[in-house]
Every structure is written in structure tokens, then in C-alpha cells.
Amino acid sequence: MRQHKLALCREHFLAWVPEQTQRFIEKYRMFGPDDRILAAVSGGKDSLSLWDVLTRLGYHVDGLYIGLGIDGGVSYSAESRRLAEKFAAGHGLHLTVVDVAEVEGAAIPEAASRTRRGQDKPCSVCGLTKRHVMNRVARDGGYGVLVTGHNLDDEAAVLFGNTLSWAVGYLGRQGPVLEAVAGGLARKAKPFCRFYERETAAYALLSGIEYIYDECPFAVGAKSIYYKEVLNRMEADRPGLKLSFYLSFLEAKQHGLIARPPDGEESPLHPCLTCGQPTSAPGQCAFCRTWDQVRARQTSTAGVTKP
Amino acid sequence: MTLRDKVFEVRAGMTVRDALRHVGLLPESVLATRKGELITEDEILREGDEVRLVAVISGGRGD
Numbered sequence: 024m025r026q027h028k029l030a031l032c033r034e035h036f037l038a039w040v041p042e043q044t045q046r047f048i049e050k051y052r053m054f055g056p057d058d059r060i061l062a063a064v065s066g067g068k069d070s071l072s073l074w075d076v077l078t079r080l081g082y083h084v085d086g087l088y089i090g091l092g093i094d095g096g097v098s099y100s101a102e103s104r105r106l107a108e109k110f111a112a113g114h115g116l117h118l119t120v121v122d123v124a125e126v127e128g129a130a131i132p133e134a135a136s137r138t139r140r141g142q143d144k145p146c147s148v149c150g151l152t153k154r155h156v157m158n159r160v161a162r163d164g165g166y167g168v169l170v171t172g173h174n175l176d177d178e179a180a181v182l183f184g185n186t187l188s189w190a191v192g193y194l195g196r197q198g199p200v201l202e203a204v205a206g207g208l209a210r211k212a213k214p215f216c217r218f219y220e221r222e223t224a225a226y227a228l229l230s231g232i233e234y235i236y237d238e239c240p241f242a243v244g245a246k247s248i249y250y251k252e253v254l255n256r257m258e259a260d261r262p263g264l265k266l267s268f269y270l271s272f273l274e275a276k277q278h279g280l281i282a283r284p285p286d287g288e289e290s291p292l293h294p295c296l297t298c299g300q301p302t303s304a305p306g307q308c309a310f311c312r313t314w315d316q317v318r319a320r321q322t323s324t325a326g327v328t329k330p
Numbered sequence: 331m332t333l334r335d336k337v338f339e340v341r342a343g344m345t346v347r348d349a350l351r352h353v354g355l356l357p358e359s360v361l362a363t364r365k366g367e368l369i370t371e372d373e374i375l376r377e378g379d380e381v382r383l384v385a386v387i388s389g390g391r392g393d
Contacts, residue, residue: 030370033368068386068388069388176387180389219358220386220388221358221386223386224386225361225368228361228363228368228384236384236385238385238387238388238389239388239389242389245389247389248387248389251387251389252356252387255356255359256356259356259357259358
């Protein structure tokens with residue numbers, strides 16, 4: 024780990040990751056030992072490693088797997104679900120599975136093709152759906168916090184993109200913890216936000232965690248991957264650059280250099296008329312609008328008969 | 331060295347790090363394993379070594 028000027032053997036690395044995770048949990052006041060935690064697990068290296076580490080640290084963590092119905096020629100969703108279920112069963116942990124096609128009536132690629140939002144790529148509909156489902160399960164299950172496996176490379180890539188476009192609103196919201204919002208937005212935390220992606224992958228490999236190696240077929244060409252590659256090119260010449268970029272940002276935020284809009288200037292939240300989750304738009308939230316559109320187009324397509 | 335369905339031939343005597351750069355891969359973007367064991371970037375490759383590379387970059391997680 025050149026950014027830390029630290030080299031560890033297997034045994035010490037496997038002890039170092041949980042120790043550091045606990046340090047980050049305390050430093051950023053993510054949650055306490057009595058909190059009920061919901062971990063969003065995708066079957067990938069980050070989320071399964073996170074679930075493993077938090078469980079080793081003694082936290083009470085249930086998992087949530089969201090079945091997106093993505094195949095991509097590699098049975099991507101089926102395989103990732105199998106691995107998430109295998110991990111849960113092997114560790115005696117509780118996993119809630121929400122299959123989007125079963126609950127909403129269409130898999131993500133099919134749903135995306137029926138909306139303007141998802142016409143180029145399903146990623147936007149996918150992200151919207153995952154956020155909605157995660158929040159719903161966290162809220163309905165009475166969990167104190169929802170954790171995700173975002174690592175430092177994820178965070179640095181998002182920060183890089185938002186800095187390039189000076190997306191001040193997004194910069195103001197980015198951080199290791201996103202506080203709960205009265206009215207139903209769950210508290211979110213990212214306990215792996217200071218680990219490099221190589222470290223979470225190394226943890227999974229060294230721990231013998233079986234995870235899905237294939238990337239989501241729709242991630243090919245994603246901006247986040249491009250930003251990660253650019254940052255990794257810089258990291259290769261300047262070890263520690265990614266970590267310093269993210270930590271300097273958090274420090275700048277702490278000193279008020281990246282301010283959130285003053286109270287009252289952010290869009291007020293209302294309960295969605297259909298699902299009750301908070302939304303900045305009056306009436307229906309983006310999730311319900313999108314999925315109503317998907318179902319309406321499904322029905323109208325089903326009604327068309329060949330002459 | 332193999333990465334998914336790609337095969338790269340490199341000379342013995344190079345470090346993993348140099349071998350990765352030689353074939354145009356960013357050392358930051360992969361982990362190297364030999365006989366199922368993780369090996370470090372400064373490991374020197376020997377004649378006949380078969381190294382499996384594991385990609386570590388994941389993407390498309392904008393939320």
C-alpha cells in the first residue's frame with residue numbers, strides 16, 4: 024500500500040482492514056454497537072467484504088440484495104444473487120432479497136427501454152430504483168443506518184466528476200455519512216470510504232470470499248470507470264494522490280469551504296402521493312412516475328395485436 | 331499473465347509491476363495471483379510462472 028508506505032503480510036492485512044474500518048466508523052460517527060444496520064449487498068467484492076468486516080467487528084448487520092434482472096450474456100444478476108445468498112447462508116446472516124421484476128413488473132433493462140430516462144442506458148433507472156428500494160427496506164425494517172460498500176476509488180471518482188462540473192449541490196452532499204431526513208430518508212454510511220479498491224479486492228481474495236468478478240455489463244464505458252482510470256494513472260506517478268484528494272475535500276468541507284445551501288434554500292421535501300417516500304417534486308416521486316410510465320407502456324404494448 | 335480472456339507473455343526476471351506496465355496495464359487496476367495466492371508488485375516473475383490478474387475496478391455506482 025504505497026499511499027500508506029505500508030506492506031503487510033496476509034495475517035496482518037486481514038487484521039488491519041477491520042481495525043481501520045472501526046476507526047473510520049468512530050471518526051465519522053457512522054453508527055454504534057447497538058444500531059441495527061442494513062448492508063446493501065450486490066455480490067461484489069466491496070459489499071461482501073464490508074458485510075464480512077462489520078460482522079467480524081460484532082455489529083448486527085442484515086443484508087439487502089436487489090435483483091435487477093440483468094443478464095448481459097453472463098447471467099450477471101443470477102450469479103450475483105447466488106453469491107450473496109451463499110455468503111449469507113455460510114455466515115448465518117439474514118438477507119432480504121427484493122426482485123425488481125417480481126415487485127414492479129419488469130426487469131431493469133426492460134423497464135429502462137420503456138422510459139425516456141433509460142433510453143440510452145439503464146443506469147439511471149437502475150440507480151433510481153436501487154435508491155428507492157434501499158430506502159424503503161431500511162425505513163420499513165426500522166434500521167438505524169443503511170451501509171454501502173463504496174470505496175475510496177468510488178468516492179474519488181464521484182468527487183472528480185463533480186469538481187470538473189462544479190456541481191456544488193452534489194459536492195455539499197458527498198461524504199462518509201448522509202444524515203437521515205425527517206419524513207423518511209434513511210441515514211446512510213460508507214465505512215469503506217477510505218480503502219482503495221485494490222484493498223477491498225485483496226481483502227475479499229485473502230478472506231476467501233467468493234464474489235462476482237464480472238462487472239455489470241452496462242458499466243462498460245461508464246464515466247465513473249473513466250474517471251477511475253484517469254485517477255489511477257495519476258496515482259501510479261504520485262502514490263497517495265487519490266487519498267489526499269478525498270481527504271483534502273473532506274477537510275475543506277469541514278472548514279465550511281464547500282457549503283450546503285442555507286436552510287430554506289434547498290427544495291422542501293413532500294411525501295410522494297403514491298409511495299409516501301420523501302420527494303422534492305410535488306405529487307409523485309421520480310421512482311413512482313418512472314415505474315408508472317413503464318407499466319403503462321407495458322400495458323399498451325401488450326394490447327397491440329398484429330393485423 | 332491472464333486477465334479475463336486476454337493472455338500476455340512477459341519475460342522472466344521482471345517484477346510484477348514492470349510486467350504490468352510493459353503490457354500496458356495500470357498496476358493500480360489489478361491484483362496479481364499465482365497458484366491461487368496473491369503476490370505483491372515487487373515479486374520477480376520466474377520462467378514458467380502463470381499469473382492470473384484480477385481486475386479491481388468496478389463502476390456504474392453513481393449513488
